[in-house]
Amino acid sequence: MKVYIKNVKYEYELKMLYHSFSRKEVDFYSISDHIESDKGDYIAIHEESGSNPSTINVSVTSNIDNNNYYYTEVCPDISKEVKNAYKRCLYRVLSSVFNRNLPWGILTGIRPVKIYNELRKTASVLPYLTEDSIKNEISSKHLISDEKIELMKTISNIQKPVIDSINDQSYSIYICIPFCPSRCNYCSFFSNDINKKGHLRDSYIDALETEINSVMQEEWVQGKRLDSIYVGGGTPTALKDYQIEKLMIFLNSKFDFSKIKEITYEAGRPDTITEANLRILKKYGVNRISINPQSMVDETLKKIGRLHNSSEIEQVFNLAREVGFDNINMDIILGLQDEDVTSVRHTLSKIRDLNPDSITMHTLSIKKASTLHQNIDYEELERQEHNIQQMVEIVYECMNNMNFTPYYLYRQKNILGGFENVGFSRPGKESWYNIIIMEELQNILAFGSGSVSRFVYPEENRIEKVTNIRNLEEYINRTQDMVNRKRLEMK
Ligand code: SF4
Secondary structure, three states: OEEEEEHHHHHHHHHHHHHOOOOOEEEEEEEEOOHHOOOOEEEEEEEOOOOHHHHHHEEEEEEOOOOOEEEEEEEEEEEHHHHHHHHHHHHHHHHHHHHOOOOOOOOOOEEEEHHHHHHHHHHOOOOOOOHHHHHHHHHHHHHOOOHHHHHHHHHHHHHHHHHOOOOEEEEEEEEEEEEOOOOOOOOOOOEEEEHHHHHHHHHHOOOOOOOEEHHHHOOHOOEEEEEEEEEOOOOOHHHOOHHHHHHHHHHHHHOOHHOOOOEEEEEEOOOHHOOOHHHHHHOOOOOEEOOOOEEOOOHHHHHOOOOHHHHHHHHHHHHHHHHHHOOOOEEEOOOOOOOOHHHHHHHHHHHHHOOEEEEEEEEEEEEOOOHHHHOHHHHHHHHHHHHHHHEEEEEEEHHOOOOOOOEEEOOOOEEEEOEEEEEEEOOOOOHHHHHHHHHHHEEEEOOOOOOOOEEEEHHHHHHEEEOOOOOHHHHHHHHHHHHHHHHHHHO
């Protein structure tokens, strides 16, 4: 397929939108490139000044399988609005060609609920902006389905108390432990195999402590309120028991845990969870953990590169309850290799029996850095794309039956069927950190290799990211640089 566009600066997002309909190759050209002589299938998006000088006319013409499509609209002469008009034009043609709509319409961004929250913020000073007009605005601008707008609204309602309690004197902390016992085939995170780099864990913890110590002495952090700590990775339970204990003692010495709303420690891989490390986490104040099976089908676990089976997941989950954890999340992924609707039902029934406090549903997204991408099987992908809607519906139905409510949501590039990732929880067990990171509500100081700090400037509607070095050895040797990077941003 060839797509001709007048303004080539919109190519990237238009390409993403195209690939939400089809994973086949598409070539983009400037509209000045011989469109008149094109005899094959094409789509062309045109742009010209409107009759009113502050408007632009955007239109699309196309010839696909000898069918011609035409659509036009007038939009304000503002780059963001014109880009959306281009996307709507392309969407109209593609939804007609492929005979389907996308649940999230033309939205290619990863934080849909942020749109809803921002419109609600505007509505608080513009009383004529009602819930209905917010819905209409989202629907006409982004072509999002009614069902997904309702989902945005539900999540926005749940998030409101968190949003209201945030101020610029509060922040959260993320700590990255970039070690895993093996590589999952869908993973694109920067993580180190403990069999190759495990010997660096001691020096890594020392470097982490140095980075945290130095940053916490900075003037710009003093007097601020710490709301949550999230230890993620990688697999933080891939540390040895004495290393976890050393880290937890250090964190307890730096922060008053009794005043922090949430301290999450990802215990992602069941093959790294033991009674001993769970007891250490409990003893030092961790109040939320995440055990992430992704699937409860043993064959799938083998295929994705896990070194454990489903009954081990059940054992460690029960162990965590016995140790006293009353806030446990479980992650699942829909669309894993060779899985079908029956596999998803099986996984959900097993997880339902365990009765966790929250469940995060991910829809598979094929990341370039994953081994899945390197060995991509397009036939399998097409099959999964076909099944994904039913899988997603089954999860929503199950969450509803469990009285779990969606509380945060995000989307990713190349996500199957253009769907979403959603965190569901029982009331009161919503993760604070998940909400603030997805909605970009407060500063996050991130420590450790590959971690990304986020500095939020709400007045200027601006977020700045400060990234730490990914390479483990470099991070250990250049820890002070990581402190300087954050200081530069905060000066
Ligand atoms: S456990 Fe998580 S971070 Fe580690 S390889 Fe698997 S998906 Fe990636």
